[in-house]
Amino acid sequence: MALSSVRGLSVFISEIRNCQNKEQERLRVDKELGNVRNRFKNEKGLTPYEKKKYVWKMLYIFMLGYDVDFGHMEAVSLISAPKYPEKQVGYLVTSCLLNENHDFLRLAINTVRNDIIGRNETFQCLALTLVGNIGGREFAESLAPDVQKLLISSSCRPLVKKKAALCLLRLFRKNPDVVNVDGWSDRMAQLLDERNLGVLTSSMSLFVSLVSNNHEAYWSCLPKCVKVLERLARNQDVPQEYTYYGIPSPWLQVKTMRALQYFPTIEDPNTRRALFEVLQRILMGTDVVKNVNKNNASHAVLFEALALVMHLDAEKEMMAQCVALLGKFIAVREPNIRYLGLENMTRMLMVTDVQEIIKRHQAQIITSLKDPDISIRRRALDLLYAMCDISNAKDIVEELLQYLGTAEFTMREELALKAAILAEKFAPDLSWYVDVILQLIDKAGDFISDDIWFRVVQFVTNNEDLQPYAALKAREYLDKPAVHETMMKVSAYLLGEYSHLLARRPGCSPKEIFSILHEKLPTVSTPTISILLSAYAKILMHSQPLDPELQNQIWAIFSKYETCIDAEIQQRAVEYFALSKKGPALMDILAEMPKFPERESSLIKKAEDTETDTAELSAIKSRAQQQASNALVVTGQQPANEPQVTQLAMVKIPSINNMENNHVDQEVTHTNGTVSEVEPQNADILGDLLSPLALEGPPGVSGTExxxxxxxxxxxxxxxxxxxxxxxxxxxxxxxxxxxxxxxxxxxxxxxxxxxxxxxxxxxxxxxxxxxxxxxxxxxxxxxxxxxxxxxxxxxxxxxxxxxxxxxxxxxxxxxxxxxxxxxxxxxxxxxxxxxxxxxxxxxxxVLNKFFQPITLSAEEFFPQWKSLATPPLKLQEVVRGVRPMSLGEMANLLNSLRLIVSPGLDPNANNLVASTTFYSESTRSMLCLVRIETDPADRTQLRMTVASGDPTLTFELKEFIKEQLISIPTASRPPVPPQPQPTAQPISSSDPGALLAGLL
Structure with a gap:
């Protein structure tokens, strides 16, 4: 475009840039649009130059975000201009302003077709670019045959052929049912013989799309693809402009190998041999260098070659060479290369038998498990899980157990599940398996699903030789000051069934076993109480000769729970109390549990359902977790007397590690503003083992937020x-x-x-x-x-x-x-x-905390209240991310300043805070509120918060209020900053009876 042709546009752009604010810009744009409208109305007086200039201005105004509907027809009309400057503007502006469904495009179809079948190559390129950019169905129906003829024409120059191939690719992708490619195998084979690498690259893109849709029709093209790879690998007849950092057309190499992966395994020995020679050359010629651009290009080719090697099920020597090359990659400093190396090793394990070769790199893979990048740690975990067998299971499981203590919350559940599966599948002996599961429960109780401890109970029940050992290990874990509730469930079951096998060991008499179990009773949830009552009954049955003192203690407990509000606990207490008075008959009724029938492990099925092995799925998972903490979205303003409608994203939030908590994930969905949640199975006391992480607002939350x-x-x-x-x-x-x-x-x-x-x-x-x-x-x-x-x-x-x-x-x-x-x-x-x-x-x-009345509770007062508020919506739990980093003391001070009084020492875990207060309102009167915050010393930016009260709305509002303080209000705990006096202001006399408040402060 000549300089004179843009002078008016340049002046207009300068004036827009000089506007001081948005209002000035809008006024200047409105003025210019009015001028353009007037000039278009008097179209007879417009010269081609003026019309082109005004269309350029219109496009610039459209790019600024203003509506220019009135000028669409003017842009389309320029397509039929006889000269290049006007036609170029018409094509460019039309492709920017109009989409494939716009009615004005029908007016331009004939003009575009005339340009495509014409002899002017410049006009052909403009038309093909427009059709490729818009790609509408009407364009495909009317123009696809002409584009196909242009692509296979022997008289077209390479520039036009490249654009025709890309245009046809876009039309085929958008409208595969309209574009007729039947019988195109010979034509594609002809195109793959093209010597011009630009045309060949464009044609290969089209070929990948065609063969992915129907590879059976293009078998004749397979040898052509191998020849293309040979030509590039040997750097034969590759112009300098298609060599990128010494690599011959890496884009074409990647596309060609991608196309070959759509065909089944190649049977022809000559073609297969030629292809493997090319792949061998690629593998031998790739290494890590300092130049980032060269690395990117060479690694793109290499990893596509690795994918092709796996697809072709290559010989073991070549697979060993691939693994050795990947071993170099997982040892470099560049995280992207390490990630790709680990991911491709995992894929190789899934399709080929190279496990023994990959085991040589086990130490480096374990090192990657401690990488600062979580995506690399995930890939290392997947690889360790896939490569584990009987020979290395002990080492890998021990590393996973060691890593479990420092792993991120988002990984711990998957880590615990995979460690449990590996221990079960490859245990050298069952006592080692029991040790591993009990260590898992001790270190990561929050992330241990019921399936894991159910499974260890099945193994112990079905193996008599294992029962004394398992019972003794369970007894040892109960001596710890903080025992996770899942450990309590396992220990209560094992000691109830098999503690009589330990009677001769010190500290394992029935009375001592009962005493240590009963110490934990005030801190456990309803389902665990049920297991403990069963354990008491069996301990009483096994304490022969009968200890009257022990019998009276257990009878007192049964009598206490005979009036429990929970039907399951009440029924057990009543029945056990009655049975325990039957004397010797109790031995038959409460005999040991029979063996479980052999069945497929539910852990392995669960792992198969949740396992991910691709970077794409991992990225989707990560994005979902980042959105989870911000799931509450206000959808619109409403009158103050109407309930607020909230929208919740589909979320699945991982639990947070703590010795006193358990967890089951919950999925929450939204449908037309209404909230539904997975029903909880049962409840927990200080940690909600089986309680959902409720994020939704309770019924009745009102107001316009x-x-x-x-x-x-x-x-x-x-x-x-x-x-x-x-x-x-x-x-x-x-x-x-x-x-x-x-x-x-x-x-x-x-x-x-x-x-x-x-x-x-x-x-x-x-x-x-x-x-x-x-x-x-x-x-x-x-x-x-x-x-x-x-x-x-x-x-x-x-x-x-x-x-x-x-x-x-x-x-x-x-x-x-x-x-x-x-x-x-x-x-x-x-x-x-x-x-x-x-x-x-x-x-x-x-604000909410102004209606708090501080209160300090003892353990005897706190735990019964916490236990009675067992399930949502009275007790809600949420993982909070993006927390302002602060020490535990600073967080306690913040809660105290909000009138939420922290009770030190109430929680056995030193990294947790427990607070309480009383809330007052007309609807709730005085309502006790309980809060528990679990922190991760390794990551102060996330925590898990549990809030409980007797009112659903209060529980939800309090949870959200505390979350706001932790995330976005760092100044709340600061002392007020005294205002700075202004030199021009006259102070009010302090003798004034209504002295200014600043003076009073």
Whole structure:
């Protein structure tokens, strides 16, 4: 395009760039669009140059995001222009503005077809580019035969053939039922003989698409592909412009090998030999160098060659060579190369018998298990799992157990499952298997599914020689100060069944076994209590001669649970109490469990259902986990008296490791704004072994929630205000400071200061707003309106319209909390200073934690309450990511500042915090709230939080409130920052009876 032809466009672009703001830009664009419309209406007076210039301007305006529907016809009409400059603009702008379904494209089909079948190569290229970019069905039906003729024409230059091949590829991909490629085998074979590498590369792209759809029709092309690879591998007749860092056309090599993988194994010996010679050359000539670009190209060729080698089921010597090459790759520093090496080793194990060769690199693979990159650790775990057998199972399982303590939360469940499967499949003896499973439960109880401990119980029950050993190991684990609940289940079962086999060992008498089991009873959940009651009954049955003291202790427990609200526990207690009075008859009724029938391991089936071995699936999994912590999305504004509709993404959240917690994943779906969840199986006490991680809001959550820019929820949007008068304090910081303090400055600018003093008692609160005039002139048109959420009842007095110079007025508010909610009341405050109108919307700190009354609970008070709130929606649990890194002490201080009192030592795990408070509202009255936070010392940016209360709405709101504090409100625990005085402001006299709040502070 000549410089003169763009002068007007250049001036217009310069003017747009010089606009100071979006409004000026919009005015300038509207003016230009009006001018373009007028010129198009008087089309008879337009020269081709002017029309082209205005279409260029229209395209630029479209790129800025403005609507230019009126100019579509003008752009399409330029396609039929006889000269190249106008035709080029027409094709380019049409391809940008119109999609494949636009009606105007029908008007251009004949013109485009004439250009394709014409003799002007430049026009042919323009037309093919347009058809390829749009690729609509109508284009395919009308123009595909002409494009095919152009591709196989012997008179076309390579430039046109390349564009024709790519155009046909796009049409075939979008409309395979329309583009007729029957009988194209000979034509493709002819195209694969092309000497021009540009045409050959484009044709190979088309061939890959064709052969992936129907390889049977293209057998005649297979030798041609091998010859192409031979030519490139030997660097024969490859122009310099197609050599990339010394590698002959790496893109063409990759495409050719990709095409060969769509054919079954090659049977022809000559073709197979030639192909393996080429692959051997590629394998021998690839190494890791310092040049990144060369590495990328050579590795792209290499890994495609490896995939082809696996597809062809090559000889063992070549497979050994591939493994040796991959062994070099997993030892380099570049993480991308290590990842590819590990992934390809795993794939080789799945299709070929190279396990013994890969075992030589076991040490390096184990080193990769500790790599900083989690994607590399995942691939190393997959590879170790795939390469494990009887000879190396002990070493691999021990490494997995050692790694389990430091692994990320997202990997621990998979890690535990695979370690359990390997221990079961390749155990040299069953005692080693029992040791491994008990270690797994001890180190990662939260991530041990019921299937794992069910399986070890089956093995012990079916093997009499193993029973004393298993019972003794279970007894040893109970001596630890913190015992995970899954360990309690296993130990209770094993000791109930087989503790009599240990009677002669020290510390294993029936009374001692009962005592150590009963010590843990207050900390376990309902299903575990059921197992413990069964264990007590069997211990009593085996304690012969009968110990009267032990019998009375166990009878007292049975008697206590005969009135339990849980039907399962009540029935067991009643029946065991009655049976235990039958004397010797009890021996027959409570005999040892019979052997389980042999069955397929449910662990292996579970692993097959969840196993992933590709980078693509791993990436999808990672994205889903990142979205899980942000699953709650507000879908729209609603009236304050209507329930809020929330949308939940499909999530599956991994559990968090702790000695006192158990977990089952939960999937939550949304359908038309309604929430459904997987029903919990049963409950847990301090950790919810089988409780879902509920993320949804409970029924009845109401209010209109708007997320402000600092992450806090407000009743109404508190956006950026275009006041000429700017505040001299950070409004968000002042609000967060007042969330943990009862007095301070809420807002201050050069003319006004607004302070707050508050008192809170139960569900009642009293706020006094101090509105102070800092100037020597009056403030006029003063207005203060409270925008109240539905859960707060506010009684307020009126504010005078004028605040005299250097005076202050008080604005009392009576607050009544009706129900739990995180919605925040907003103060809409405005005034005039001279001719300047200032209007601000300020959030008031009448937030959820203001209605807390701190309370400290002992273990005897805490655990029964925690146990009674067993399942969602009264108890909710969530993995929180993106937490602001802080020490355990700092987190405890933050919770205490929110009136959630931390009880030190209540949780046996030193990395956990347990807090409690009492919430007051009209609907709930005084309601006890319990919180448990489990942290990971290795990663302070994530934790698992469990919240429980007697009200579903309160539980949900409290969980979300604490999450907001942990993620986005670092200033909440800071002391208030005193406002800086302005040099022009006159201070109010402290003798004023209503002295300004800043002075009082």
């Amino acid at each position: 708007t997320l402000s820019e600092d992450g806090a929820l407000a009743l109404a949007p508190v956006g950026e205000q275009e006041n000429a008068v700017k505040p001299i304090v950070d409004i968000a910081e002042r609000f967060h400071a007042l969330c943990v303090s009862d007095s301070g400055v809420l807002y201050e600018d050069p003319y006004v200061q607004i302070g707050i003093k508050a008192e809170w008692r139960g569900q009642h609160g009293r706020l006094v707003l101090f509105l102070g005039n800092k100037t020597t002139s009056s403030l006029d048109s003063v207005q203060a309106v409270i925008l109240s959420p539905s859960h707060l009842k506010l009684e307020l007095s009126s504010v005078p319209e004028i605040i005299p110079p250097r005076a202050q007025v008080q604005y009392p508010l009576e607050v009544l909390n009706l129900s739990p909610s995180r919605d925040v009341a907003v103060l809409d405050f405005s005034y005039k200073f001279g001719t300047t109108l200032v209007d601000n919307k300020l959030r008031l700190p009448a």
